[in-house]
Amino acid sequence: MPIGFSVAGTIDDITLIVQLVGDDVESLGLGISMPLRCISSEGDELSFEHDADSWAALRERNSRARHLRFTCCDAGVILKTSSLGTRYFAHQARGGCDTAPETQEHLRAKTIICKALKDAGWIATPEHRMTDADGVCIADVLGKRVADASKGIAFEVQWSPQLEEVTKARTDRYTEHGLRSLWLMKRPMPLNSKDVPVARLVSTDQGFDVYIPSESLVRGAAYMSSRDISDLEASWRRCGTLAEFARAVVEGRFRFGIASEFDIRVTVGGVANWCYACGTETQPATWIVLDLGHLNPDFPNIFVEIHELGQVEGGLAERILESINVRLPNVGGYRLGQRKPKESTATYLANVCRCGAFLSRSYLPHPSDKDRVLLEFDLTTTAHDVKPFYKVIDRWCFIDPANPPSKPMLGLHGFGVPNITLTRLLGCSFSADGPLGKVRHVGYADVDAD
Ligand SMILES: [Zn+2]
Ligand SMILES: [Zn+2]
Structure with a gap:
């Protein structure tokens, strides 16, 4: 289940603690x-x-x-x-x-958070002191929905390096005070933890921008150099300004995990062709892309070649195939069906003409930006049903429907990512460029369509 800092209906009970950490002294515990x-x-x-x-x-x-x-x-x-x-x-x-005195950046970040919380109708208490058996600790900014809420969010701004163990220990301490923590750190910390949410803070002329780990960092942090880990462009996703981010947090738009139920957008790509048997102009479907929708903005698009779609088990693959076959005959002249090439023992999902001839996958060109979009449709699905397509690694997501991020593309099982930009593809049209020549070899004999 996804969790958020605030969830509709229970928002009163949730307090956010955001800790801005600015100085080495602060990480020693007593505070700024x-x-x-x-x-x-x-x-x-x-x-x-x-x-x-x-x-x-x-x-x-x-x-x-x-x-x-x-x-x-x-x-x-x-x-x-x-x-x-x-x-x-x-x-x-x-x-x-x-x-201890604070850095200018620390002061500025805390001020931005306080103002953003106030603008969102929340109550912001900077430098909130709490006492427990270990003494006094101070949350940089305590956010509460209402003054007498029993819980809150601690916003912590960490401007100096802090060991992961220290971050976890301080988070545990806030948890015991009924607070969720959100760490905003200057140093890139690719920690993918539901319990210890960490975002990256980057100074700008106007204040700060907030970044969260991108797909490559979520999957590969353990194997990356510190230089690659800190590469903003390659490894991080911008979530807007600190004020925009703080507002999203209290509105429940910073959430962990894939949504439990959501709409996906299915894009079906293809190419122009003529049927070798009957001469009809056709547009075979060659691949599909699943976009997991605006509720899952930080999960990649999934690219699946048509013959691979026939191998994916589960109800979602079946529903996608049904949806394609309702529409594709009108658009591409083909429908999809399992066919067995003459010299092969296995069947695969292939484009089948009205005349009965089917197009061998060895004639399909490699996916490219020259392909065209044949179909686009939406389906409602669940995290569970997506699993056969994509091994989900849960992560913190920033949901901002007005500014959707551009999503990276992953192949089925994480392999075979083609260099396709969906927005550059043409719509479908029946101006066939000519019959497809045999352009690639798929590894075993499937010389059926000749
Ligand atoms: Zn004093
Ligand atoms: Zn035909």
């Missing part, structure tokens, strides 16, 4: 200073809720009345604006306080 939040007799004062005017007014009032204080120590509070434009509270003097 409290720069986005301080208190007064009137309650919390949150720096991200201020604009330039109200910030100036607060500074003026505090310099007069000294009404602001920290929860970590008795140091005086001063109001600052970082070089990145982040407004924050600083210790007037640091004597005796055991919290």
Whole structure:
């Protein structure tokens, strides 16, 4: 089952903790200073809720009345604006306080998250302190749907390297406080774990972008060099800005695993031909591509050659074949059926003309961008039914229907990925280029159609 940070109907009970980790000191446990939040007799004062005017007014009032204080120590509070434009509270003097200063990036990332949560109608508490048997721990930003929700999400921004064991231990600790954790890390951490969600944070001029591991990283991290692992283009998928990502998290659009039920889009590709026996213009179907749909944006498309489709077991393959055979005769002049070449002992799925002749697969050209789209249709299916086509490796997915990612293509069983770009293919048309010549050898004699 997929899980999300928030699930319709139970969202009130889920708290997100997002921890922004900025300094080496923080990974030691006690934590960072409290720069986005301080208190007064009137309650919390949150720096991200201020604009330039109200910030100036607060500074003026505090310099007069000294009404602001920290929860970590008795140091005086001063109001600052970082070089990145982040407004924050600083210790007037640091004597005796055991919290550490934060980097500018850490402050900025926390502020962006707090604002995004607030814009989404959530309650954001920066520097949320929790006490347990091990002492005090501080979540960078605690997100709650409502103030009295028993659970939440801890958003943790980790700007310094942190060992995987430490990340897991800190996650466990938050879990005991009823919080789910979400790690946003500067260092690429290709950890594919349902319990310890990790995304990558990349600085931009405007703030940060968030990336999650791509198909190649999910499958191959163990065999990749650290250089390949950190390659943004090849190994990571951009999920938008940090603000967009934080909003998606609280809306339940950052989820683990393949959806349990979903629509797939089936694209059937083919080429132009004439039937060698009756001379009819035809368009044999040569391959299909399964797109697992917008609920599974981070799973690859699956490419299946027609003869392979005949070998796939299970109900989904049968339904796809039925759907093709309802439509293909009108479009391509063929239907698909199991046929046995004369000099072979095995049958395979082949294009069969109305006249009864069938097209040997040894005449089908290799898949290419010159192929055309013959059919496209949708089917509703399940994670279970997809298994015969694709060995699912569950992962964290970012669902953003307005900005779907371009999906990589995998062959059946992970093999034989052709270099086809679906969007470049032409629609079907009956201007046959001519009869297909024998263009490839499939490994054993199937000289049936000659
Ligand atoms: Zn302090
Ligand atoms: Zn024919």
